[in-house]
Amino acid sequence: VRCEAGEKLEITSKAYLSLLPSDLATFGSEAKNLLQDLQSRNERMFLLTFLVVNMADTKRKLENDVFAAAGIAQKNNCALTRLDYQQEAGLMSSVPLGENLIPIQRGLTTSSTAIFIPFITQELFQTGAALYYGLNALSNNMILCDRKQLKNPNGLILGTPGSGKSFAAKREMANAFLITDDDIIICDPEAEYFSLVQRLDGQVIRLSPTGKGIDGKPQYVNPMDINLNYSEDDSPLALKSDFILSLCELVIGGKEGLQPVDKTVIDRAVRNVYRPFLADPDPEKMPILGDLYDELLKQPEPEAARIASALELYVSGSLNVFNHRTNVELSNRLVCFDIKQLGKQLKKLGMLIVQDQVWNRVTINRAERKSTRYYMDEFHLLLKEEQTAAYSVEIWKRFRKWGGIPTAITQNVKDLLASREVENIFENSDFVLMLNQAAGDRAILAKQLNISPQQMKYVTHTEAGEGLIFYGNVVLPFVDRFPKDTELYRVMTTKPEEVGEA
Ligand SMILES: Nc1ncnc2c1ncn2[C@@H]1O[C@H](COP(=O)(O)OP(=O)(O)OP(=O)(O)O)[C@@H](O)[C@H]1O
Ligand SMILES: [Mg+2]
Structure with a gap:
């Protein structure tokens, strides 16, 4: 009975609905x-x-x-x-x-x-020792972040010439200098960080083939420098030997690079050369390249003689600037290695050697629980040779564990991406400042970093100081217009007409 009533009801309601206006x-x-x-x-x-x-x-x-x-x-x-x-x-x-x-x-x-509440933009606004990176282009809020809170603080600054890469790096340095206690070291192949570093009472070390430093007196750094903290293994030598291999590769050059026999010979010589110093770590006993040269000549293999003769130019020849004990005090918290005068021939070598000096500093700072920020301009130069690239990437990865915060700056994204180590570099960098990009690079980067066409707009034909900031999983468009009527701007700009005024 009940069921019947239900059916009836449904029929009537349907009929009723059909009577209603549509x-x-x-x-x-x-x-x-x-x-x-x-x-x-x-x-x-x-x-x-x-x-x-x-x-x-x-x-x-x-x-x-x-x-x-x-x-x-x-x-x-x-x-x-x-x-x-x-x-x-x-x-x-x-x-x-x-x-x-x-x-x-x-x-x-x-x-x-x-839909009417447009507050869905992502923000980067951290507290504590966070640094300022410009304004969020979507919301106009400040971007404040602290790279140390990232899983991996290593950073890249990428952009076409004049897009503001060095400027962005200088800005971060100046902020870090004022807000944190970190040490800051710069490898400066274009001699453009001088004014800023001097203004902040930092130390500029000028490496040049003539050995003439900043005040005319010779300034040397010794590529063979080592300290007992150099590596966490029992012997600091393994990593140092890796470095010397890279150095020899740069010196010998050539398409093939180092052959396995070469590597064995060099490694053996390195171990022998350091033995007296490691037994009695007296700075007076620190080996120099000349000692390695002599040791190589003592080895029986013909390869050893070949490597030695390649080294000769750097030991007793005209490029012997790296065959001296370090005579500069690297104690300032802000140090800039100006390697512009090394010229094309020695520049890569200089970068490699500076990188090694920085590693030395990082290992010492770690014992004091201090972070070291390291900026290297024209990073892609180090990625061309295989051994050097591998060593640089190894250091790049190690930095994090040892409290280092490296930042690589490069305009040449193609070179960077052509390197076989590139995966390693991108995977190990949670911080990227991407400024204006050339068309070719844009497509490759979009794929590497998973950037949407929407986001790509912010690195396409943009002005200096505009781009995308990658901080971990966060990607934000940023705009940084630094006021030009400031003293800080005058010591950071590279525009010739503005530098003149400073
Ligand atoms: N955030 C900014 N605010 C105002 N001006 C800027 C900003 N960034 C860059 N500029 C201007 O652009 C000029 C060029 O910038 P920068 O020297 O950093 O270029 P770059 O990308 O390092 O170029 P290169 O690849 O040639 O080294 C600076 O000297 C400065 O005048
Ligand atoms: Mg620059």
Whole structure:
């Protein structure tokens, strides 16, 4: 009996609905949907007043704007009501006072309301020793972050010439100098960090083939320097031997690089050369390249003689600037190695040697629980030779564990990406500042770093100091317009006409 009654009821309600005007039937089903949303989809009902404020200099312009706005609304099936004689109430309701004086409202569910709240941008706003990196291009909020909180603080700064790479690096240095206690070391192949470093009372070490340093007195660093903390293995030698291999590879050059026999011979010679110093670590006993040269000559293999004769130029020949004991004190917290004068021939060697000196410092600082920030411009130069690339990437990876924060700066993304070590570099860098990119590089980077076309806009034909910042999983477009009428700007710019004024 009951079942019959139910059926009957359904038939009558259907018949009843078909009698309704179709508009009402549509509203009916929408109301049902709304009810379902509220009851089962965790939606709430909001009453919303949507105000469009038009302002213009002349009445005529205002009329036009209002007309244009109404047109746009109509195109999207909405009607704007002019608040004639209620302008003041309208304005007061639109400023963020939290008071609504306009009684026109309509009901919306949570998800529909959310569309009107444009606060869905990602932000990077950390506290503590966070540094400033510019404004978020989407929300105009400050970007503040601390690379030390990343799983891997290693960083890259990429961009075309003049896109503001060095400037961004200098900005970070200046901030880190003022906010943190970290040591900062720079490898400067273009001699452009001088003004900033001097202004901050840092130390500039100028390496040149003539050995003439910053004040005319010779400044030397010894590539054979080692300290007993150099590596966490029992013997600091394994890593040092790796470094000397890279150095020999650069010296010998050639397409094939070092052959297995060469490597064995060099490694043996290195071990012999360091033996007296390691037995009695007296700085006076620190070996120099000349000692390695002599030791190589003592080895029976013909390869040893070949390597030795390649080294000769750097030991007794005209490029012997690296055949001296270190005579500069590296105690300043801000040190810049200016290697511009080394010229093309010695530049890579210089970069490698500076990298090794920095590693020395990192190992010493670790014992004191101090971070070391290391900036290297023109990083791609080190990735061309296989052994050197492998060594640089190894150091790159080790830095993190030892409290180092390296930043590689390069305009030549193609070289960087051509390197076989590139995966390693990108995987080990959680911090990337990407400035304006050339068309070719853009496509490759998009793939490597998973960048959407939307985000790509921010590195396409942009001005200096604009781009994308990658911080862990966060990717934000940033804009950094540094005020030009400041002393800091004058010591950071590289524009010739502006440098002259400083
Ligand atoms: N954030 C910024 N705000 C204002 N000006 C900037 C900014 N970044 C860069 N500039 C201007 O652009 C100039 C060039 O920048 P920068 O020297 O950093 O270029 P670069 O990318 O290092 O070029 P290169 O590859 O040739 O070394 C700076 O000297 C400075 O005048
Ligand atoms: Mg530069």
